[in-house]
Amino acid sequence: MKNNLNVSIKTPCSENYKHFSPTKAGGFCNSCEKEVIDFTNMKPEAIINYFKLKSSQNTCGRFKTAQLKSFNQLPKTNKRRNLIGGFGLAMLSFFSFNATHAQDKKTDTTNTNSEAKDIHQEKNISVKGTVLDENGLPLPGTNIILKDTAIGTQTNFDGEFEFPEKLQKGDVLIFSFIGYSSRTIVINNETASPTVEMEVNMDAVTCIVMGKVAVKKVYKSKKNK
Known part of the structure; x- marks a missing residue:
């Protein structure tokens, strides 16, 4: 009991x-x-x-x-998860910075050729990771949706997820959970790896x-x- x-x-x-x-x-x-x-x-x-x-x-x-x-x-305290939580915030800042950089790039008329190339690139990036709450603990049942589509998934009991479809650079994932502020992350695969792993921290409203x-x-x- x-x-x-x-x-x-x-x-x-x-x-x-x-x-x-x-x-x-x-x-x-x-x-x-x-x-x-x-x-x-x-x-x-x-x-x-x-x-x-x-x-x-x-x-x-x-x-x-x-x-x-x-x-x-x-209640159990887990220093490792707190460390992971801090790393998750750093990753979120990294993706947010790249999202802003990508938007600025689209407004530059000198890069129209590279933009056209990005639009037609193949969907070949697998995305998976872990979602944590404000205490650095797994957040099961978090919804992850590809922006402007009905394609999505949820985190499991350990806060882990693997997106059901492959994505391309510039796709936007929206993370949401009742009582928490939504998170928006832009996929920006700088390493050209076929798999992107991420850790996302959610903040309570x-x-x-x-x-x-x-x-x-x-x-x-x-x-x-």
Whole structure:
């Protein structure tokens, strides 16, 4: 059996947090005469430890929407994945730079011959890779679509994908997942390799929610034999 900790806010508070009197852990609400804990900058480990110690007390809290979820009781940290996450951001910047460079090239009337050559090049590039969330962990179920088409795929349980069709230089892939900002990557195969491997980091769309925190333990039952 595996325990999870589910954090949610059933009734968001309409009070203005900016008007609260600052406290060590957040702010004091004069309306309900309670301290509102600011969880927005806390890591999952800190949130779990807080509710383990305060399990018998009512808590008012301020969260990012991405934090309202089920947490593993013993979250694992993976330095290697964090390193990969940083590398993924670097790769994204690399592709974005090349995308801008490609657009500038198209506006240059002196390169019309090379543009015509690019348009008629063969689709011979295989694309595969891994999609990670803001913590550097795999993001299963991410949609990857070829721009202006219905051709696409999804990442597997380990956040890995292989695009179903071969692409050509200049094709655009759009990565999307509910609650995350979409990512657009232009294929630019500088090494002329038949396969392009990439790691893509997704950033959560951030919204702040405040209110009385509902915390419960979630149990996964054993399968019936």
